[in-house]
Amino acid sequence: MIDLKIHYLSHYDMEQWGELKFANPNDACFDLYCAMPKQSVELQTGDRMIVPTGVRVEIPLGYELQIRARSGLASKNGIIMGNGIGTIDVGYKNELFVIFEKSSGAMVDMDGNRTVDMPFVLERGMRIAQACLKPITPTNLETVEDLTDDHNRGGGLGSSGVK
Numbered sequence: 001m002i003d004l005k006i007h008y009l010s011h012y013d014m015e016q017w018g019e020l021k022f023a024n025p026n027d028a029c030f031d032l033y034c035a036m037p038k039q040s041v042e043l044q045t046g047d048r049m050i051v052p053t054g055v056r057v058e059i060p061l062g063y064e065l066q067i068r069a070r071s072g073l074a075s076k077n078g079i080i081m082g083n084g085i086g087t088i089d090v091g092y093k094n095e096l097f098v099i100f101e102k103s104s105g106a107m108v109d110m111d112g113n114r115t116v117d118m119p120f121v122l123e124r125g126m127r128i129a130q131a132c133l134k135p136i137t138p139t140n141l142e143t144v145e146d147l148t149d150d151h152n153r154g155g156g157l158g159s160s161g162v163k
Contacts, residue, residue, distance in 0.1 A: 002060055003060070006019070008055055009035070009054045009056065011035050013035070013054075029068060029131055030130065030131055030132075031070070031130050032055070032067070032096065033054065033126065033127055034122060034123065035053050035054030035124070036051055038124065040124065042120070043100070043121075045119075047101070047102045048082055048099065049100045049101075051100050051128055052097055053096045053098065057088070059089070064089060064133075065088040065096075065133055066132045066133075067088065068081070068132060070128065076107075077102075079102060081098065081100070081129065096131075
């Protein structure tokens with residue numbers, strides 16, 4: 001088992017949220033909370049916000065911390081992370097932030113019915129993202145004159161079709 005050291009900043013509400021933890025013992029990720037100073041902020045479609053989590057971490061050598069979106073926020077509210085998956089490198093020891101983006105909140109269900117796009121109210125203490133410690137592979141970047149083409153299938157960007 002690997003230890004991830006967590007430092008809670010003064011704006012993290014330990015009394016309300018408790019220490020960060022895995023919801024279940026075999027979960028891959030643990031949740032991060034919204035530790036913004038305001039109690040709530042309304043996000044309209046297209047709005048982006050950098051959200052503080054109130055925590056710093058010390059990542060062990062040979063690992064990265066990935067910050068990922070929570071699926072319920074995306075599917076129910078159109079909330080995505082502006083950078084997809086965030087990577088926190090071992091040398092970063094400042095507060096963790098999440099880039100929150102309100103995409104279209106209109107949802108089309110399996111019957112083709114569309115819901116109405118609504119604003120999203122981000123609240124202090126809301127679980128906004130999940131974090132996962134992942135091992136990295138040390139990589140040597142090597143400059144070459146050309147690449148072998150023995151396994152190059154060509155195409156790219158949808159060239160294999162969708163069916």
